[in-house]
Amino acid sequence: MTPILEARGLSRSFGHVRALDGADFDINPGEVVALIGDNGAGKSTMVKALSGNLQLDDGEIFFEGKPIEMTNPQQVSDLGIEVVYQDLALAPHLDPAQNVFLGRELPAKGILGKFGFMDNKEMRRRARISFDELGATVRSLTTPVGSMSGGQRQGIAIARAIAWASKVVFLDEPTAALGVVQTKNVLETIKRVRDRGIAIVLISHSMPHVLEVSDRVQVMRLGRRVTTIQTKDASVEQLVGAMTGALDFSEGSAL
Amino acid sequence: MTTTSSKSQAPASLDDGPGSESLIRRLVNLQSVWILGVLLVIVAYFAIAGGGKFFSASNFTQISQNISVLAILGVGMTFIIITSGIDLSVGSVLVFASVIAAKVMQGMGGTSGGAVVVGILAGLVAGGAWGWLNGFLVAKAKIPPFIVTLGTLSAALGLSQVITSGLNVTLDDSSLTDFGIYTKVIGIPGLPFVALIVVILGGILLHRTKFGRYTYAIGSNAEAAKRVGVKVDKHLIQVYCFAGALAGVGAMLYLAQYGTTTIAGQSLTNLNVIAAVVIGGTSVFGGEGSMFGTMVGLFIPAVLQSGFIIVGVEPFWQGVAVGVVLIAAVYIDQTRRAAALRGARSSRSSKKLAVKK
Numbered sequence: 001m002t003p004i005l006e007a008r009g010l011s012r013s014f015g016h017v018r019a020l021d022g023a024d025f026d027i028n029p030g031e032v033v034a035l036i037g038d039n040g041a042g043k044s045t046m047v048k049a050l051s052g053n054l055q056l057d058d059g060e061i062f063f064e065g066k067p068i069e070m071t072n073p074q075q076v077s078d079l080g081i082e083v084v085y086q087d088l089a090l091a092p093h094l095d096p097a098q099n100v101f102l103g104r105e106l107p108a109k110g111i112l113g114k115f116g117f118m119d120n121k122e123m124r125r126r127a128r129i130s131f132d133e134l135g136a137t138v139r140s141l142t143t144p145v146g147s148m149s150g151g152q153r154q155g156i157a158i159a160r161a162i163a164w165a166s167k168v169v170f171l172d173e174p175t176a177a178l179g180v181v182q183t184k185n186v187l188e189t190i191k192r193v194r195d196r197g198i199a200i201v202l203i204s205h206s207m208p209h210v211l212e213v214s215d216r217v218q219v220m221r222l223g224r225r226v227t228t229i230q231t232k233d234a235s236v237e238q239l240v241g242a243m244t245g246a247l248d249f250s251e252g253s254a255l
Numbered sequence: 256m257t258t259t260s261s262k263s264q265a266p267a268s269l270d271d272g273p274g275s276e277s278l279i280r281r282l283v284n285l286q287s288v289w290i291l292g293v294l295l296v297i298v299a300y301f302a303i304a305g306g307g308k309f310f311s312a313s314n315f316t317q318i319s320q321n322i323s324v325l326a327i328l329g330v331g332m333t334f335i336i337i338t339s340g341i342d343l344s345v346g347s348v349l350v351f352a353s354v355i356a357a358k359v360m361q362g363m364g365g366t367s368g369g370a371v372v373v374g375i376l377a378g379l380v381a382g383g384a385w386g387w388l389n390g391f392l393v394a395k396a397k398i399p400p401f402i403v404t405l406g407t408l409s410a411a412l413g414l415s416q417v418i419t420s421g422l423n424v425t426l427d428d429s430s431l432t433d434f435g436i437y438t439k440v441i442g443i444p445g446l447p448f449v450a451l452i453v454v455i456l457g458g459i460l461l462h463r464t465k466f467g468r469y470t471y472a473i474g475s476n477a478e479a480a481k482r483v484g485v486k487v488d489k490h491l492i493q494v495y496c497f498a499g500a501l502a503g504v505g506a507m508l509y510l511a512q513y514g515t516t517t518i519a520g521q522s523l524t525n526l527n528v529i530a531a532v533v534i535g536g537t538s539v540f541g542g543e544g545s546m547f548g549t550m551v552g553l554f555i556p557a558v559l560q561s562g563f564i565i566v567g568v569e570p571f572w573q574g575v576a577v578g579v580v581l582i583a584a585v586y587i588d589q590t591r592r593a594a595a596l597r598g599a600r601s602s603r604s605s606k607k608l609a610v611k612k
Contacts, residue, residue, distance in 0.1 A: 053482075074484040089482050091475035093542035094468075102472055103483030105465050116464035 002065040004029045004199050005081070005168050010049055010059035011223075019045040021223035022059070027168065030197040032190060034210040034231070037220035038243050043203050044086075046220065047170050050201075051083045052076035080166035086173045088157040092146025096138050097127035099145055100160045130163040131155065134189050151182035158189060168199045175209055187213050207236045219243055286536030286588045287548030293580070294551050294558065301562035309565050316444060320512070322557045323450035324349075327505040328528045329549045330457035331386075331498025336532050337461075338494055339474040339541025340393060340400035344385065345502050346524030347411035352382040353506035353516045354415045357424035360431070371431045378510075379503035385411055386499015390492035408525065415518055425515040431507070432514040446508050453504060458546035470494060474541025527556065530577060534584045538592075555580060 003026040012020045020042050027033045037043050048054035050061065052070040060067055063079060070076055090099045101123045107113030124141050131138045136155030138148075145153055154174060161169050171190070175183045190200055190213045204210050210217060210231075217229045219242040227242050241247030301309045308314065328345050335342045356378030363370035385407055392403040426432060438445035461467035469490050472480040481487050509517065535552030537544025560573045 073482055077484065083482075085482070089476070089479040091472045091479050091542070093471060093475040098468065098472075102468075102480065103485050105468060107465075116466055118463070118465060118468065 001028050003027055003062070004064055005050065006062040006065075007046070007050060008060045008062070010046070010061075011057045012045060012049065012054060013057060018223050020049065020056075020059075023220065023223055024225045025050070025218060027199045027201060029167070029199055030194055031216065032194050032200045032202060032214045034202045034204060034214035034217045035220065036204065036207075036210060036217060036239060036243060041220040041243070042223040043220055044172065045223075047083060047172055047201070047203065050076075051081065051170060077164065080164075081168045081170075082161035082165035083170040084157045084161045084172060084174060086176070088153055090145050090153060090157055093144050095140075095142050096131070096145055096148075096156045097124040097141045099156060100127040100130065100163060104164070126163075127159075130159040134159045134162065134192075135185055136189075150177045151179065151185075154178060154182065154186065158186065162189075162193055162198070165198060168201065169193065170201045170203070172203045173205070174202070175204065175206060183209070207239055210239070211236065221245055286584065286591070287545050287551055290534060290536060290548065290555075290584060291551050294555050297555065297558055297562065301558065301566060305562060305565040309562060314561060314565070316447075318554070318557045318561050319447040319450075320444060321560075322553045323446040324505045324508050324512075325524070325528055325531065325553055326450040326550065327453050327501050327508065328498075328524065329531050329553055330453055330546065331501035332528045332532045333457070333535075333537055333544055333546055333549045334461060334470055334494045335400070335498050336529070336537050336539060337470050337474045337541060337544045338491060339477075339539070340491070340495070341404060341529065341539070342389065342495070342498055343401065343404040343525045343529075344389060344407040344411055345498070345505075345528055346521035347408045347415070348382050348385040348499055348502040349506045349509065349524065350516065350518055350521050351385060351411040351415045351506075352378040352503040353510050354418055354424060354518070355381040356503075356506060356510060357426055357516050358418065360426060361424060368430055374431075375507050378506050379500050382503025382506060383496050383500035386496040386502070387492060389499065390495030393495060394488040394491035412518070415516075419516070419518065421518065423516045423518055426510065427514070431511045434511050446512055449504075449508060453501065454546065454550060457501075461546050466490075466493075471542055474538075474543075476542075530581050531556065534581055536584075536588060538588070539585075 005025075005027050007023065007025040010020045010023045010025075011018070023042060023046060025035070025046060035043050035046065045054065049056055049059075050070070052073045052075055061070055062068065068079075091102060094102065097120070106119045106123050106126075108117040108119045113119075127141060128138075134155060136152070136159050138152055138156060138159075145156055148156075154177065158171070158174065161171075174186050174190075178186065187209060190202065194200055202210065202214060211234065214231045217231055217234055217239060218225050219227050219229070219239065221243060226245075229238065229242070238247065328349070332342055332345065356374040359377040360370050360374035363373060389400075389403055389407055392398050393400045396403075434445045440448040443451065461470065469480065469485050472485060473487055473490060477487050531552035532544070532549045533539060533552070534555060535545070535548030535550070537548060556573060556577045559576050560570055563570050563573055563576075
């Protein structure tokens with residue numbers, strides 16, 4: 001199978017720090033790949049590189065088998081790739097529906113749409129549908145998201161990504177701030193989205209969550225992918241060992 | 256709304272049931288609504304204390320005449336403050352635009368319709384150009400808006416003085432001043448009518464269009480807006496440019512009203528406009544505000560001024576009263592907002608959604 005998204009030999013330095021040092025990555029359609037690594041291993045930089053938010057020093061990115069240049073986030077969105085950032089990137093003063101459609105507002109019907117008027121009713125209706133599909137409980141579509149709980153905001157951010165992503169979703173630490181039930185919701189959501197054929201990249205420090213939902217785990221250390229492990233063969237010890245370097249894998253050996 | 260932080264972590268808080276925010280409650284939470292109450296109380300007081308003199312058509316015409324220019328500036332200022340910016344240069348830009356317009360009209364003969372039209376256009380372009388410069392420096396050079404507009408405040412006024420050698424330019428008998436003094440549109444005097452149109456259009460632009468939505472989004476979380484593809488820099492330049500052009504419109508009304516430029520007369524205009532916008536519930540931290548609030552915020556100082564004169568209080572007290580209202584309005588707004596956010600923010604969450612300081 002051709003990976004939907006593949007990176008080969010990505011490198012990027014910030015001053016003296018090599019954040020990415022010839023890193024590889026690949027994910028197939030409908031697959032959940034966990035991207036793990038210790039702090040500073042290059043996970044976030046990798047996400048930035050694969051979402052058009054980072055200029056690369058070196059390396060190639062392939063989308064559906066074809067080499068592409070990722071120049072800006074807009075272009076990457078148009079490909080059907082969405083990112084849920086750790087800070088969620090919601091506008092706290094806007095309501096959930098406004099956030100879901102921010103930057104992609106539906107124009108009002110007819111001539112008014114040409115003047116920049118928006119179809120708020122339709123946007124609210126569709127936002128409601130995305131929240132319901134996700135099982136996200138968003139109690140009010142007209143309250144600013146800044147006044148909502150962490151779980152609700154997380155739900156809104158994920159719903160927004162899923163509403164627009166047709167190919168790949170990146171989730172950066174989606175469960176870090178959540179309670180038990182909300183976490184379970186997010187993990188269920190990941191499975192449901194995967195079943196629709198969308199590829200999911202899960203960045204997480206929580207090994208149990210990684211083992212529960214992922215198909216493969218790619219471990220990063222010091223700016224490279226040190227190994228890829230099939231989740232069904234993996235254990236927490238093995239993952240932690242790979243992350244810290246206690247277990248030595250030569251690149252790709254565990255594929 | 257006011258669940259404790261521990262409870263917001265609990266599963267139960269995931270579903271508070273639909274409709275827990277009633278319309279009334281949302282209205283109560285809007286600062287512009289209760290500030291309207293304050294305005295009504297002030298009006299009621301003067302109506303009783305001042306009697307028919309306060310509640311006369313001529314008095315209200317006077318009041319609306321006085322705030323026409325400020326209202327137009329307030330429209331632009333509302334947009335800018337919602338982006339979490341500020342524009343201190345409005346008064347100077349107004350002076351500059353009026354000088355350019357008056358000079359052009361004078362140069363072309365002054366009284367004819369054509370000269371007035373060209374003069375008006377020149378004034379609007381002059382205002383828009385200063386606004387563009389403000390926006391460019393804020394968005395592209397990343398200089399804080401306070402500093403940028405403090406600079407252009409000084410520069411625009413200085414250039415106006417250079418152009419005129421510090422002497423006001425007076426227009427005699429132009430059709431512009433005729434409009435300001437005699438024209439009435441559907442019973443409303445010309446200047447308030449123009450202001451009303453600008454305010455309504457500005458309100459629609461802010462509350463109903465994508466342009467307005469992006470203005471809120473940028474003030475709320477510029478980084479988030481950027482990530483979803485909003486062209487933040489371009490939008491900021493447009494907002495400042497729009498505000499500058501509106502200062503040009505304000506300058507035209509001024510010329511129409513007084514028939515002369517007022518080089519020395521606009522030193523407090525910026526502060527009056529900012530005070531009105533803030534009293535009206537627009538947050539100086541950005542992301543929040545309304546055109547309606549700004550209009551209410553404009554009426555409070557104007558009504559106080561006319562009321563004090565009628566009741567026989569020294570009008571100097573108006574400044575004191577406005578200052579008190581301004582500080583009280585911001586304090587209450589701040590407290591209310593903090594209360595609304597308390598409990599919503601989970602204590603375990605280390606991430607701060609509000610990136611704004």
